[in-house]
Amino acid sequence: MMRSSSAGRAAYRLFIYAFLIFLAVLSLFPFVIMFINATRSTFEIQQSGISLIPSSYLASNYAILTGKTFDPLKGFYNSVIISTGATVLAVYFSTLTAYALFAYSWKLRQAFFTVILAVMMIPAQVTSIGFYQFMYRIGMTNNHLALILPAIASPATVFFMRQYMMASLQLELVDSARIDGSGELSTFNRIVLPVMKPAMATQAIFIFVASWNNLFLPLILLTDNDKYTLPIMVSLLRGDIYRTEYGAVYLGLALTVLPLFVIYFLLSKYIIAGVALGAVKG
């Protein structure tokens, strides 16, 4: 009796592992094909779409890819500027706003927090027409600042920072800095920010990746090739000029995935922990 039930349990566990491994393969497989096909010629890919052995056409694919409108270095540069700017602003000002909500008692504090909760869920697409028209009128289309400055108001990050502050920032620290004659902003920069570092790092990763992957707003705001971000560059691969150049298309896709893979595998522990923490948003 005991034996049969433990054998049943073992078979059940085996089934679970088989299923988990199947899903893991499913997650990785498209990227494996992509990386391998990036090294194969269009002719080879048309002969057989799938191969487990890399070929030797990486350089020629790169020449075809960059010979047209796709400029990975420029896209990379623009994306780095926008994502870094947005991340720095979002993290710093969200922490500052959270500190205003946490450390001071002021009349509109509760009302302000309620507003932040209410607007947390408003998606960007809903405001995009007005945003575009507004930016167009003040001459900010084709200006990266239009994609960076809005990050100063990141309600979800403020919410997260406030939760973290409640759990880990002791106001005695702030009080003793005051007694030492430290100004309020300098107390925030010198005393509060170091305490908030783990939360800031977690949020920075997510804000950076979200900004890096954003297609909708850059697509409507940026019309000048020189300003294109990486996702806009990627969208060019869908165009007619690359229609028959499969090797180059795979390579273009691979180039945009590569930096994300590196970031992800270096920081996956923090990213997964950060996702799990996201559950507290609810």
Next chain:
Amino acid sequence: MKRKRRLSYAKYGYIFSIPFVAAFLIFSLYPTLYTAFIGFTDLKGLLKTSMNILEDPFQNFRLILNNASFRLSLVNTLKIWLMNFIPQILLALLLTAWITSSRNKIRGKGFFKVVFYLPNIITAATIAILFNVLFGYPMGPINDILVKTGALAQPYYYLSDKTASQLIIAFIQFWMWYGYTMIILVSGVLGINPEIFEAAEIDGANDWQTFFLITLPNLRTILLFVLITSMIGGLNMFDIPKLFNLGQPGNATLTTSLFIYNQAFSGSYLYNRAAAASMIVFAIIVIFSIAIFLLMRDKGAAQEKREARQLARQIKRGEYLGKGAGK
């Protein structure tokens, strides 16, 4: 004395909120109101900025609501979202039950979480085009595999098939998001008081009884969060339908966001219609969110208290993870 000091500090609450409030007013609130306003005007045509309120202010809204493409896009969006969300939440729940069960003793949980979550951080635009070439005709990798293994007699032209295109987009969404949902649910389970599980085990509950009678009811708030955020994301789906198959074939993958984009930024640049459509979609999102919230809300403050405790515990654990990378 003390009171005076507190009062003098209160002003910093306002001062430190100024950057947020200013950015919010300029980049979020004003554009939202402006979008709503444009919906009542005659603003259309590239590079045009002058506009007048229409004689019949609701004309754009009426035209949009009667527009066959818009209606189709709403149906498509809901359909694709449901085809993605239902399998996604079921699989995430199943994986959560397996991974968190103390009897299964699954090893490599960390590895599986990392791999399952991977597609989520990759640029959606890239993934859309990757799947477009993977499902290429006649010799895309998927056709290649299916023909070589004998599953298909000849290559299939997926991109010209309405149902196939919708299913593939739903699959991409599912594939990108089930890992995220699973991690959130697992973290929710870990936040439940372990004594409850111990008590259930002592009482002789099996895995499935424990899952349905203890785990699920305790995950209610987190399921609500997952449902609402997924719905908002689903109703704003843009990158994947735009780049996977350009809304084709026959508008089968035209979503509301893609419809709005096409109205405003292609053809005759109908900013006013696009703005009206945005507001209608916004209203739908608000109505759905409130409905879901009211349907699933737990009565009483007991639940809230439990959440607060759970929250504090999770934040502590996160801090621990953040600092001591060792574990």
